[in-house]
Each structure stands twice: as structure tokens, then as C-alpha cells.
Amino acid sequence: MAERLLRGTVVTDGRTLPDTVVAITGDRIVSVGPAGAWDGPPGLLPPPSDRLLLPGLVDVHCHGAAGHGFPDASAEGVAAAVAHHREHGTTTMLASLVSAPAATLADRLELLGPLVGAGELAGIHLEGPFLAVARCGAHDPTAIVPGDPVLLEKLLATAGGTVVSMTLAPETPQYSQLLAVLAEYGALPSIGHTDADARSTAVAIERAGGAPISATHLFNAMPPVHHRAPGPVTACLAAAARGELIVELIADGVHLSPDTVSAVFDLVGPDRIALVTDAMAAAGMPDGRYRLGAMDVRVTDRVARLAAPDAATSGAARPIAGGTARMIDVLRSTVTQSRVPLATAVPAATRTPARLLGLGHEIGSLAPGYRADVLVTDAGLRPIQVLRRGASVAGRPERSSS
Template identity: 65%
Template sequence: MTGGWVVDDGVLAVVGDRVGYAGPAASWAGDLPAPAPGRLLLPGLVDVHCHGAAGHGFPDAAADGVREAAAHHLAAGTTTLVASLVSAPAAELRERLAVLAPMVEAGELAGVHLEGPFLSAARCGAQDPAALVPGDLALLRGLLAVGGVVSMTLAPETAHAAELVAVLREHGALPSFGHTDATAGVTTAAIRAAAAGGRLSATHLFNGMPPLSSRAPGPVAACLAAAARGELVVELVGDGVHLAPDTVAAVFDLVGAGQVALVTDAMAAAGMPDGRYRLGALPVEVVGGVARLADGDGRGAIAGGTARLVDVVRHTVAAGVPLPDAVLAATGTPAGLLGLPDVGRLTPGARADVLVTDADLVPTAVLRAGRWVRREES
């Protein structure tokens, strides 16, 4: 299954670290292995918004912890992972980039996502409000100079927003609008200006934004309309917590899977039991798998997710989205956002990243760049 199409009786052949053949068994000229009934072969998943796992957060973990978090997601089929940071003082962000940039260079991570610090204090969610600052071109240039950054979330109403987008473009980094309190008009104007320069996304649509209403459509309506026009891709945290299933299904119906990137927004508690964790500088309490800022009454803001991307795909299918669409939104669409044409698809010449699942989308094996990182027990 790849690119939104399905082969019911398919064969996948790997040559080195590349896909050599992907297609119907009837068209395969070589010997065939024993069939694997009830197994799905999916492209390796691509998560462009993830803060950690396995007890380790990308905003604060040492290098070994970063690797453990990435390995947890890899074992669940996420073969391309962007490590997300949160808003923090400039010196701390530079220190984190110095830790993560070598891992990006080595191919262990697909890049770093700066979620802030140029965000709206009114819609900061689980971001530390003390770390938020207006748009600062010198600060951004300094962070990009450290290396590793492939994307950044900024509020469209922040100071110098258009100039910040231009600087990101200069460095080949993806601008993403989010954590915003802007009106629909301000958001639309920012999108149209930014979309003219290339790839563009909206960070976790609905979350970190005012709700859409009849007389104040806000950034949600602006982003949906822009996605329908093909001007940007909307992230959805379709984990059953951040969004109602009907909301997820409606967005797919409105804009199509080619304009949706499913993400986890996962934090250190992914793959871990309930308890106390941190997201950057802020304490988080996880109860029943739901992470919230620890405010004493259990009503704090949602503080990232605890699901892996394959879990998000499973929730999305359960919401009524066709499996090919859900898979495309977790593979080819986010890969396109990152400008990576050789991942997120099972086509000849693509990197051999494969997630094998059972019929219930439970992972059984994972192949990355032609090498098994998890194999099904016989």
C-alpha cells in the first residue's frame, strides 16, 4: 500500500537500501516467497511533530535518551522522525540544537522542529509562557546557524512574521503556522504570502487556536480553506485525545489526504505508564494515557501525546477514514512537507522503509533503509 493505492496480492523486493520492486505478485518475474495472509505492507511512517518517548523528551534528554526515544518510535514503524523542541530561552535552544544536530547529520533523526518561541501567549497551550518572545530575526538566524532545523512553528501575528518565513526559506526549513490567536483575515494573508514561496503547514490544527465559530472563524477556518486550495498541509493529532474522531474524518473529507499530515505530538510519556513527566520546563501528569500540564486539578492543558504514529493511523481508520487515506497522511504527505521524495512510499528507487502490520494495524516487523530493525517472530 502506497501513495493512496492498494495491491491486494503484492510483492515487495528490496535491493540494498532501496525498493527494487513493489507491485502485484502476478507481475513479479522471480521466485515468490510463501504468502503472508493477513499482513499489510505499508511505507515506513513519517512523523514531523514529536517531542519524545520511552521516558525521554527531545527538549531536555541527553544524547542516549534521544536515541532511546527515537528507537521506541522506530520499533513501532516510524522510520522518519523529526525531533520537536518547545519554547525555551535562546541559550537553551542553542544547547539542544547542538545535541540534536549531529544526529540529524548522521541520519538518526530527519531534523529538528522548533515549536516556538515566536508564539501567541494567549494560545500557548503547554508551552512555557515565560519563554515566548516576539519574532526576532537575529535569534532565528542564530538558531538556524547551529544546524539541524527543518521546520518551525510560529504564530502568523508575531512580529516580522513574513521576514521570519523568508529566513526559514533561505535555510530550506518549513514554516508552520500555529499556537495563534490571529483572526481568519490575518491568518489568510500570512498563508497566501508564505505559500507563494513553497511548502507550508499548520501545526496541530484546532489545538493551540481559538475555536471556529460562525462570527469568528479564526485560524481554523483560514487553514482549512487554504488546505482545500492546496496552499498548505494541516497537521492533525488524531490520537483520540486531541481531536474528536468526527473532526478528523471531516477534515479528510474537506481537504483530502494529500493535504493532511497525521502527527503524534508525542512526549516523554509515550510508551510509558501513567505518572509524572516533563515537557520542556513544565511538569506533566499522565492519567489514563492523557498528558496534561500538572496544575493540581487534572484540568491543565493537553501537553502532547502518548501515542505512536501507527496508533494515530489506527485511530484515524476507526474514525471512518479509508485506510489508504490514513496511510498516505502518515507517509507520503508528511514526506512531501519535508521535501523527501525517496521516503514515505513503496516505489522502485525509494528508500526501503517498510512497516509490516497485522489486519488490525498492530506492527509485526519494521525495515528501515533495507535493514530489519524489528522482525516478526516465527
């Protein structure tokens, strides 16, 4: 007998299943089927509902929330940031760091590691420090260093297997050696914060040898596409279309035009797209001053930018410094602003990032045998209830009609 029944429209794996019942026992989904075919006791069947039942969302690029950033918060602050995202439907996430001195990165790895071991985080994402200074974005340019396989091996050894991905520029020195170290420790390379041309980027993708690889927030912190200088964006899109790479998109309505997002979905499809937040400490918080690693950030009208060193620097001229949206906000923007059909958008926020992490057999779908990570929303994609491992997440009130 199932311990919990949810009823509504299931959206998973590119399909929309009206009036469907999801049955959960313990931390597992045991059945997903039409309410009309329910053969259990009639009194246990929940009433019909217009709610949407989605797999728990998966975010592979996130720097924090609720006033706390993974690059600098205490263990309590990190836990608060994770809890905030979880309450809004992100049941699996990586903690992303930014470029920083080696000692700082080692300290952060040691602090975050126990949360990975406890299952609160799915792993750690190193965004830097082997990036292009010319495309540093909101990273501290003084913390960016040339590719150093010895340093990388020390950091990954300190992490003890908790680092699962790393953003690096393909033009950084000793790129191939860095790939070898990442492969040795089971961490995924992600191309980003790069000033490389299209050919160099294509070669860098080939050097991964068919191993999983991604592109960190495609378009952002990269040269724009030009018809005689296509840059890394076109190389990444071509590789994604061939099934060789997964592209991250920050589809929050700030980092990318909605038309850009819809075009990428049309070009490569949801199986090669991982929607991400790139959220920083200001996610879920009011406008004001925040930090992203060593950098001061000013949030105005929910847009985070590096704080101006003087009044003469206009807001629009300052680099965007991470996001303030949660994954459910990114998914909603993808559907409502970019006009991507919900059934197409959901895999990019669930199944595809789960596959990128090597967890596609465990999370990212609503199907028998999968972990009971479920996000229940209203028709407007507003969270109503969140289950993680079959248990209700604190902060999301349960309602009787589910």
C-alpha cells in the same frame, strides 16, 4: 536477485494491492508486483499472508518517547526515544523542541545536530518561541518572546542546516522578516499557537509566497471556530483546499474528536493532511509524572496534561501537554475511530509528510527506486516487522511467514 521478499496486501499512494510482493535489494525497493506474476524461483516466494505492507511512517511533530524528551534528554535519551518510535514503524521523524530561553535552544540544537547528520533524525522542528502567549498550551509562557529575526538567524546558524521547520504565530512581530530568515536557511514555516483571526491568518499564508507551509496541530492551541469569528482554523482549511498548505492533525482520539478528523479528510483530502503524534516523553510509558521542556506533566489514562500547581485545579481544566501515542496508534485511530478508509489514511502518515519535508522522491511510498522503509502489520495495524533502509529494526521480531 532480490535480497529480501515481503508478501502481503500493499497499501500505498491511495491504493490497496492484494497479495503483492515487495522485492528489496540493499536499501532500495526494486519491484512491487502481484504474487501471481512472480517470475523468480518458486522456492523463494513467501507463502500467502494476510499482513499489511505499508511505507515507513513519517512524523513531522514529535517531542520524545520512552521516558525521554527531545527538549531536555541526554544524547542517549534522545536515541532511546527515536528507537522507540522506529520500533513501532516510524522510520522518518523530526525532533521537536518547545519554547525555551535562547541559550537552552542553542544547546539543544548542538546536541541534536549530530543525530541529524548521522541520519537518525530527518531534522529538527522548533515549536516556538515566537508564539502567542494567549495560546501557549503546554509551553512555558515566560519563554515565549516577540518575533526576533536576529535571534532566529543565530539559532539557525547554530543548527547548521538541521532545523527544517518552525512553528510561529502569524501575529508575532516581524513575521515577514522571520519568513525571510526561514527561507534563507531552507526551513518551513508552520502556523500555530496563535490567537489570530481568519483574515490575519490568510494574509500570513499569502506572505509565504507559495513556498511550502503547514499548520501546526490544526484546532489545538487556536481559537475555536465561530460563525462570526471563524479564526485561523477556517483560513488554514481553505488554504489547504486550494493546495497552498498542509494541516497537521493529532488524530489520537484525545486531541481531536474522531468526527473532526473525518471531516477534515473529507474537506481537504489526504494529500493536504499530515498526521502527527506531538508525542512527548510519556509515549510508550505508564501513567505518571513527566516533563515537557520546563513544564511538569501528569499522565492519567494515557492523557498528558500540565500538572496542577495545587489540588484545587481540576484535571479537565489543565491544558493537554503533548501526546502519548505513536504514529501507528494515530493511524489506527484514524481508521478505526474516525472511519477513514485505510488507503485514504496511509498517505497522510507517509507520502504527504514526506512531501512536506521535500523527501517525497525518497520515502513515503512503496515503489521501485524508493528507500526500503517498510512497516509490516497485522490486519489490526499492530506492528510485526519494521524495515529501515532495507534492514530490520531491532525490537521488532521477524516472523517466518513474511
